[in-house]
Amino acid sequence: MHNRLFRTAIALITALAVVAAPLGASAAPARIKDIVDIEGVRDNQLVGYGLVVGLNGSGDSLNNTPFTRQSLTAMLERMGVNTRGETLRTANVAAVMVTANLPPFATQGTRIDVSVAALGDATSLQGGxxxxxxxxxxxxxxxxxAQGSVTVNGFTAQGDAATVVSGVPTTGQVSSGGLVEREINFTLAAQHSVRLSLKNPDLTTSRRIALAINDLIGIPVAIPSDPANVRLSLPEHFNGNIVDLLTDIEQLVIQTDQQARIVINENSGIIVIGRDVRVSTVAIAHANLTITISENPTIVQPEPLSFGETAVEPRTQIDVMEDGTQLAVVPESISLQELVDGLNALGISPRDLIAILQTIKASGALQAEIEVI
Known part of the structure; x- marks a missing residue:
């Protein structure tokens, strides 16, 4: 009965949150389960070293990769074959690194996908x-x-005078090739308190999550400890465990918030401007400098009846042209659209826009954080 009342309250609060969301809010509403991670509920990374066999001559060259030769020798010895001191000539074996993610609460016998990547000078793992x-x-x-057939997305085609490589044939995947043998001891239902870790830390969002949970439960069971974490405690006399409580609150809709940020990728020239970015009134002067270099070589003939030779005299012409510098005013913006329209009015390229944004930030007129990746 207690849990049924909780779920009824969840539906009501969710509907009110959607209706009451103010127009022009900083971010779209989101469920708690989509914006937080639960303490202890996470993947664990696994790594291993192994051998891929059955390659069609595209494996490691044993003379250049001693670790492959040593691994092959050790494996054969475990199989009862002694090859120490012998010269091994095979190109059908490759040393690889194997990686996988162990899902939370995975039990013994659970199948997982594994990734394989060549470690030596193998050219392809196809068919291995x-x-x-x-x-x-x-x-x-x-x-x-882990064990199984390697699936490779790329391929290599080689002829006498040309080679075509598509994708990365030295990496692959073994679908359901991993078998869990050891479990990680963590019982979520036995916990009396957990931390909700925000995927995008923010003080305002952290506080809103705590307020929504406390409004639902009716007592202060959630405390925002910092921008990235909310401490959730199991209330006394609750009809269930911490899993039941998490199930009740993960559907709550929260109006998220975030810091005004501009993300710039200098390599590709991509610029992403957040909705809350504001700019004060500034004047921007932008000029383009064009340098043209042309070569007009001249043929010089020797004098008549002389012993000279015909020669080519190089002549280089350099022209420097600077477009008219314009001083444009970008008005104080109240929305992202006005900011973009003001910058686009200058008629500049994305790479010039990067430099302008950084200069505006240096002048103190840009109220946002610039992140360069």
Whole structure:
């Protein structure tokens, strides 16, 4: 009965949150389950070293990759074949690094996908089979083993005078090739308190999450400890455990907030401007400098009856032209659209826009954080 009342309140609060969301809010409403991670509920990264066999001559050259030769020799010895001191001539084996993510609460026998990447000078892993490879966690313990046929997305086609490579044939995947052997002991239902970690830390969003949870429960069970975390405690006499409580609150809709930010990718010239970016009134002068270099070589003939030779005299002409410098005024913006329209009125390229935004920021007229990636 208690949980049914909670779920009825969730539907009512969710509807009110959508209706009451102010126009022009800084960000779209989002469910709590979409903007937070629950403490302890996460993947764990695994890594291992193994061998891929069955390659069609595209494996490691054993003379250039001693670790592949040593691994192959050790594997054959475990199989009862002694090859120490012998010269191995095979190009059908490749040393690889194997990686995988161990999902939260994965039990023994669970199948997971694994990724394979060549470690030596192999040219392709197409058609190969990964041999049994232990996958280790950060503590050095084996949590899974991997084996199976490697699926490669790329390919290599080679002829006498040309080679075509599509994708990356030295990496691949073994679908459901990992088998979980060790479980991570974490019982979420036995916890009396957990932390909700915001995927995009923000003080305002953290406080709004806590207020929404407390309004639903009726008592202060959620405390915003910092911009990235909200501490959630299981209330006394609650008809259920922490999993039931998380199920009740994860559907709550929160009006998220974020810091005004401009993200710039200098390599590609991509600029992403957040909605809350504001700019004070500024005047911007922008000029383009064009330099033209032309070569007009002249042929020089020797004098008549002389022993000279015909020569070519280089002549270079350099023209420098600077477009008329214009002083444009970008008015104080009240929306992102006005800011973009004001900057586009200058008729500049994205790379020039990057420099202008950084200069406006240096002048103190841009109320936003600029992040260059």
């Amino acid at each position: 089979t990964l041999l049994v490879t232990p996958l280790l966690g950060a503590d050095g313990e084996a949590y899974a083993i």
